[in-house]
Amino acid sequence: METVPPPVPPMPPIPPRPSGYNPVPFTSTLTFKIIFIVILCILLLIPDAFLFALTDDREERQKDTVTEISESWSGPQTIIGPIVTIPYHNKGAVDSVGVVTLLPASLDAKAAIESRKLSRSIYETIVYNSDITLSGNFDMTYLEKTGIPLTALKLDNARVNVVIGELKGIETLSAFRMGSESCEMEGGSDYEPIEDYEVISTYSTKESDSRGWRNALSAPINLSQLADSTSVPYSLSITAKGSKEIGFAPVGKASDITIEGTCKSPSFKGMILPSERTVDDGKFSANWKLNAINRNYPQAFTGSNTYNINESVVSVDMLVPVDRYQKTSRALKYATLVILLTFIAALFAETITKHPIYVFQYLLIGLALVLFYSLLLSLSEHIGFGVSYLVAAVMTIALVGLYIFGVLKSRKAALVISGLLSIIYIYIYVLLNLETYALLAGSVGLFIALAAIMYGSLKMKWK
Secondary structure, eight states: OOOOOOOOOOOOOOOOOOTTOOOOOGGGSHHHHHHHHHHHHHHTHHHHHHHHHHHHHHHHHHHHHHHHHHHHHOOOEEEEEEEEEEEEEEESSSEEEEEEEEOOSEEEEEEEEEEEEEEETTEEEEEEEEEEEEEEEEOGGGGGGGTOOGGGBOGGGEEEEEEOSOGGGEEEEOOEEETTEEEOOEEOOOOOOSTTOOOOOSSOOSGGGOSSOTTEEEEEEOOGGGTTOSOEEEEEEEEEEEESEEEEOOOSSEEEEEEEEEOSSOEEEESSOOSEEEEETTEEEEEEEEEGGGSSSOSEEETTOOOOGGGGOEEEEOOOOOOHHHHHHHHHTTHHHHHHHHHHHHHHHHHHHTOOOOHHHHHHHHHHHHHHHHHHHHHHTTSOHHHHHHHHHHHHHHHHHHHHHHHHOOHHHHHHHHHHHHHHHHHHHHHHHOSTTHHHHHHHHHHHHHHHHHHHHTTSOOO
């Protein structure tokens, strides 16, 4: 006899879903997208840091290459002199020996330069040939101010010194004429005219150079017949090669220094700016009129004193203006702002068009924005920074705009984001070229961007 199973009770009715219920994965919610965008912006700082390091490395390589070119030609030429050194042996109550240094009463220094560019690979530097003349006069009566008796001075054992930046750059050198005396100068001046004699160099900073002038032209000269002269004329002519910079120290009680020549972008440097200067059509001229009051060393002093004469040098810098690395580094500082604003615009577009942009697609957009700086750096090494910036910006805007169009299938959204990127890149380029008002313009621009984001957020559905 078959057993009849009991009847199955009916299933309880399923309660109706609440109105508006729509199961959406958390990864597709607006909250997740916002969190992901913030995390992604932080992660994209990693390639941004690599680009910073790459920019610094390229800048250092450029400096090293320029230094190598300069060393092969000749380095900067800085002329200090002429300076007369006279040994003495004072046999007074206390027997003493040393040296008296005498600077000229007047200095008329002129340099006429012809510059040109030397390049290696993509790097270049300015080198020049120069015709240098030094003239003026010495006043021997300044020796009395040192307190050393004239009878103790070994005037027949004096030397004249002209310090120069690079001896290897000298091509021709005239005889040094001082009064009726004429002498042939040679490189270096390590000499010891009397026993236990020590010269304290005002130019050298090394103990090994304490006897004599470093990187100097020097020659012995007999001043016995000129001890009481108040005006002893001198003259010297030098033809020299150099690079980057040329300058003079105003060692005369009255110094008139003139540097002129060819260079498109000279920079005037040193203790004081020139009294007169002109820059026109690739040529320049600069003139300094200085006197002893403008510097911190006297006309005559004993060898036990040390003065930094080289700190009073005035010069013309002829470095090639290379700001591509500095501007690229400054542009990199705005990378996070560009990425964040673009992501926010993409998020608004995604919400309005109701077409999702997946997290991987956000990553690709961010990488495209970072690649802009790599393009900018590499292009700027071959063409001007302005043109490089334009090309890199157009390429990046086109790439991101087309990708947004492919993802959202909305021409309007693609055009809006492309337009936004264009405005951002134009704004950053303006900031890179501003100096005085860069902070003000940056603050105003950020305020406007935040106001636009706040306004756009009012139109979004956050639930």
